[in-house]
Amino acid sequence: MSPQAQFDIIIIGAGPAGLSFARSLSDTGLQIVLLERHAESTLANPPEDGRDIALTHSSEKIMRDLGMWDxxxxxxxxxxxxxxxxxxxxxxxxxxxxxxxxxxxxxxxxxNHIIRQAAYNVVKDLPNVTILTEAEVVGVETNTTAGKVTLKDGTELGAPLVISADSRFSETRRKMGISASMxxxxxxxxxxxxxxxxxxxxxxxxxxxxxxxxxxxxxxxxxxxxxxxxxxxxxxxxxxxxxxxxxxxxxxxxxxxxxxxxxxxxxxxxxxVGVFASQFVKTRFAVVGDAAVGMHPVTAHGFNLGLTGATILAAEIRSALEGGFDIGASWVLKNYESKHRRIARPLYLGTNALVRLYTDTTxxxxxxxxxxxxxxxxxxxxxxxxxxxxxxx
Ligand SMILES: Cc1cc2nc3c(=O)[nH]c(=O)nc-3n(C[C@H](O)[C@H](O)[C@H](O)COP(=O)(O)OP(=O)(O)OC[C@H]3O[C@@H](n4cnc5c(N)ncnc54)[C@H](O)[C@@H]3O)c2cc1C
Known part of the structure; x- marks a missing residue:
């Protein structure tokens, strides 16, 4: 692997989950790059998409801590x-x-477009976060020492940890060989x-x-x-x-x-379409946000859950860093996976059961x-x- 640019963490997808995750590690000194297929103008002024996001108290606190609420x-x-x-x-x-x-x-x-805009505003000027827009990821691979991401224009970027936050139909989750039940x-x-x-x-x-x-x-x-x-x-x-x-x-x-x-x-x-990834992590790779769990909106948990997961993963990375450990080590990622699965699985299954109950006309x-x-x-x-x-x- 010989990428043209090297970072500590590559995040694929500058949606609300990817941006919040980048912001939560902004004081660690880690060099982070966010790759987003949309143009900068879309991140700065996301179009109204009809979604209005019901936020739990926990999400409100995280968003306040990250400066998004302001x-x-x-x-x-x-x-x-x-x-x-x-x-x-x-x-x-x-x-x-x-x-x-x-x-x-x-x-x-x-x-949702206001949340996306707020998330972009708190990340766009961070000295340790680079945002590459109109940067469509077409390839991702990892081995025991490094990860490499390839953009549509052929640019290759490397990092010891790659995070996918590229929606419930995540192409990079699929490229990494992680299946999902849909x-x-x-x-x-x-x-x-x-x-x-x-x-x-x-x-x-x-x-x-x-x-x-x-x-x-x-x-x-x-x-x-x-x-x-x-x-x-x-x-x-x-x-x-x-x-x-x-x-x-x-x-x-x-x-x-x-x-x-x-x-x-x-x-x-x-x-x-509800989506639950069979694994949240693989060698030097993790999925966050909808790429990990895409919820049916009836219980209004999607972004709340994505934010919780991003916060858990950021805390695991931070504590590895403080202990002088490799941030992409499998035990770091496994800690995230087991904590987030424990929260996400009952919510996902409970929501799907509720939907079945309320759409059953027998x-x-x-x-x-x-x-x-x-x-x-x-x-x-x-x-x-x-x-x-x-x-x-
Ligand atoms: C109708 C509706 C109502 C909802 N209501 C609620 C609610 O009340 N409460 C709640 O908590 N949640 C709700 N949700 C869920 C919430 O909207 C999602 O959980 C949240 O937007 C997901 O954020 P994300 O960052 O994971 O993914 P996304 O918002 O999908 O962002 C993914 C980003 O990745 C980029 N990307 C994708 N592929 C690539 C690639 N190959 N290269 C580069 N970039 C790429 C995309 O352009 C995009 O910017 C609702 C969802 C819907 C549909």
Whole structure:
């Protein structure tokens, strides 16, 4: 291996996970390079993508520690104080309230493009981090002493540790021979923002109809993030509905609880595929963010989990460095893998089970769903576990 440029860590993908990971090692003196296929202008001003990210208290703390929160305008931060889960037209709701916790809110919600921009802003001027844009990675290989990454233009970069943060359909994970179990839910999620005349009272609502799931997440002011999940073959019809008809349909499904609703953004469709990498690490190589675990968005854990994983890996690298050890040693990477898997696996499997329960239209499935809501309400430990997941730091 004789790469043209040498670094300590190569990170493939400058999405929110790759950027946050680079930022968390910025005071170590390690020379880091981030490789991103998009142009610099896209990182500096990421396009609105319809995703509004519900953040746990733990993610908020990490983002504050990394300085990202300072780059997020107040007017972009929504607050979730309460959450309700409703089954079809039933008035019965599973209710999570911040007043039952030691916090005064369950979480915040921020548009994804604003998070991406904040992550870029805290990394772009760091002296030990180089960001190469319009740099598409086409090759990656590692051996017991080093890793090498090849760009589309033929440039080769070397480092003792290579990290992939290049999305749930990570090409470099595949190139490194790491398989992933993928669950295609056969459904599409359509996300958009809507304004309404009645306040959401900082309450998130998830409503499971039999033909689609509708979630409304409270944003700043009288605006909500609307998330419609439906069978793939029904998605085009909803995407092509005139904006007024779409707004009227959402308003009707929500029984007009938010008053008159108006579509104020594009509608963005995302096919729902859950991905779990069979290994998070290999020789001098690790996957973080969606490249490790691509969650179904119903439980809003994707970025939260990615941030947690990036923080765990950064802490392992930092402690190896402080002990004078090789940062790419397999025991360092294995520590990350076992800690992150322990957190990620139950969340991934639990989320997929929830999705199956709420998309099962058989009679037993519907009965089980009704029962699950009641059990959730009746059994305090179940509710406590879910709210703790959101509010603990
Ligand atoms: C509809 C929806 C709603 C969601 N809601 C929530 C929520 O409420 N809460 C939550 O926590 N999460 C949520 N998520 C998940 C969250 O958006 C993702 O977990 C997060 O964006 C993943 O970040 P990432 O950096 O791992 O990957 P990405 O954002 O996919 O970034 C990967 C980067 O790698 C680059 N790249 C890829 N291949 C290459 C290559 N070969 N060479 C160079 N660069 C490359 C890409 O250009 C991109 O910039 C949601 C997701 C969806 C779809």
């Amino acid at each position: 780059h997020i305008p107040e007017t972009e931060i929504g607050t979730i104080r309460d959450a309700k889960v409703v089954n079809g037209k039933s008035p019965y709701a599973l209710h999570f309230a911040s007043e039952n916790t030691d916090r005064d809110y369950l979480g915040h919600i921020i548009p 669950t295609d839910f056969g459904r599409v999620v359509i996300v958009c923002e809507m304004e309404h005349t009645i306040s959401h009272n900082d309450t998130a609502s998830e409503c499971f109809h039999y033909d689609q799931t509708l979630a409304i997440l409270p944003m700043h002011g009288n605006k909500s993030s609307v998330v419609v999940t439906l069978a793939t073959d029904k998605a085009d019809a909803v995407m092509n509905m005139p904006p007024e008809a779409f707004a009227a349909d959402i308003q009707r499904r929500f029984d007009g609880q938010l008053g008159n609703m108006k579509l104020v953004s594009e509608r963005h469709p995302y096919p729902l 009679v037993p499935g519907r009965m089980l769903r009704r029962a699950a809501l009641r059990v959730g309400n009746i059994l305090p430990p179940v509710k406590q576990m879910i709210t703790r997941q959101l509010t603990q730091i």
